Amino acid sequence: MKEMIKEIEKLKKEKNAIILAHNYQRKEVQEIADFLGDSLELARKAASLSADVIIFAGVSFMAETAKILNPDKKVLLPEESAYCEMAEMVDVKELKKLREKYPDAAVVSYINTTAETKTLTDIVCTSANAVKIVESVPQNKIIFVPDKNLGTYVKKRTKKEIILYDGFCYVHHKLIMKKDIEKIREEYPDAHIMVHPETPEEIQEMADSILSTGQMIKQAGKIKEKTIIVGTEIGMVDRLKRDFPDKNFIPLTMRARCRGMKEITLESILNSLKYDRYEIVLDKEVMEKAKIPIERMLKVK
Ligand code: SF4
Incomplete structure (x- = not known):
C-alpha cells in the first residue's frame, strides 16, 4: 500500500492533480485526499481550484458538479460505476411535467442529481x-427533488408549500432502521445519536440531532456526550474518529454502506492518474444550463 501511495503522490505532482474526496469514502482514500468534505464543501472547493486535473473520489454527480464549475479542467472519476442511486431516480420527463403542472413553483434540486436534472432546476x-435555500427563493411553492426525506425535513421547518418528489437514498432510507435505534439506545443509554436528514422521518424523530455530514463534523466536538452514534454512511465514522480522537464514535448500523462510494479504491485512483480515466465529458449546453442553479446556491450565504 505504501508503494501505491508514493506513486499516487508522484503522479499528482507530475500532472498538477488534486484529489477531492467525500466523507463517505474508504478510510485509506480519505487519508490520501487533498481535500475531504461534504457535497457543499466539495462544490465550493471545486469552484476555487488551480490544479489542471481533479480526481474526484466520490460518485458521478459530484464529479459532474466539479466539471460544470471547472469546464476547462480535466475531471476524472476513478471508477465508471461509482454513481449515486438516488441521483438516478429522477425521471426527467416526469420533472418536466411537474414544472408544467406547477408553473409558479421553484424547482429546488438536491445536489445529488445528474447534470441533466440540474438543467431543469x-x-x-x-x-x-x-x-x-428554500427560504432564499421568492416562490412560495417548491418542487423538491429528489429526496422525499430531506424534503420532509425541510417541510417541517418552512411555511412554504413543498411538493415532494418520490426519491430516496437506499442507504439512509432502507438500511438504517427503527430497530437499530431502539437497540443502540438500550446498549448505549448515555450516548448522543445523530442522524442524517436523508433518513426517514420516524428515524429523525428518534434521534438527538439531525445533521448533514459537514454539520456532524462541526458539532461533534461540541456535543457533551463522549459516545456518539453516527446515523449515516459508515465512512463518516472514520472521518469523525480522525478529527476527534478523544470521542467514541459508533455506527448506528454497519449495513449503512454506499455501494457507489465504496467503488473507489487506492488502486483505481492510481489508474485514474496513470491512464486519465474516467474523464467526465458533458455537453456544453448542459454544462452551461446546469451551472446556473449551482452558482445560485453558492451565492447564498
Ligand atoms: S449514500 Fe445515498 S445519497 Fe449518498 S451517494 Fe450513496 S446512494 Fe447517493
Missing part, C-alpha cells in the same frame, strides 16, 4: 443548506 441545495 432553479436552485440547487445540499443537506447542509436545504432550508436556507
Whole structure:
C-alpha cells in the first residue's frame, strides 16, 4: 500500500492533480485526499481550484458538479460505476411535467442529481443548506427533488408549500432502521445519536440531532456526550474518529454502506492518474444550463 501511495503522490505532482474526496469514502482514500468534505464543501472547493486535473473520489454527480464549475479542467472519476442511486431516480420527463403542472413553483434540486436534472432546476441545495435555500427563493411553492426525506425535513421547518418528489437514498432510507435505534439506545443509554436528514422521518424523530455530514463534523466536538452514534454512511465514522480522537464514535448500523462510494479504491485512483480515466465529458449546453442553479446556491450565504 505504501508503494501505491508514493506513486499516487508522484503522479499528482507530475500532472498538477488534486484529489477531492467525500466523507463517505474508504478510510485509506480519505487519508490520501487533498481535500475531504461534504457535497457543499466539495462544490465550493471545486469552484476555487488551480490544479489542471481533479480526481474526484466520490460518485458521478459530484464529479459532474466539479466539471460544470471547472469546464476547462480535466475531471476524472476513478471508477465508471461509482454513481449515486438516488441521483438516478429522477425521471426527467416526469420533472418536466411537474414544472408544467406547477408553473409558479421553484424547482429546488438536491445536489445529488445528474447534470441533466440540474438543467431543469432553479436552485440547487445540499443537506447542509436545504432550508436556507428554500427560504432564499421568492416562490412560495417548491418542487423538491429528489429526496422525499430531506424534503420532509425541510417541510417541517418552512411555511412554504413543498411538493415532494418520490426519491430516496437506499442507504439512509432502507438500511438504517427503527430497530437499530431502539437497540443502540438500550446498549448505549448515555450516548448522543445523530442522524442524517436523508433518513426517514420516524428515524429523525428518534434521534438527538439531525445533521448533514459537514454539520456532524462541526458539532461533534461540541456535543457533551463522549459516545456518539453516527446515523449515516459508515465512512463518516472514520472521518469523525480522525478529527476527534478523544470521542467514541459508533455506527448506528454497519449495513449503512454506499455501494457507489465504496467503488473507489487506492488502486483505481492510481489508474485514474496513470491512464486519465474516467474523464467526465458533458455537453456544453448542459454544462452551461446546469451551472446556473449551482452558482445560485453558492451565492447564498
Ligand atoms: S449514500 Fe445515498 S445519497 Fe449518498 S451517494 Fe450513496 S446512494 Fe447517493
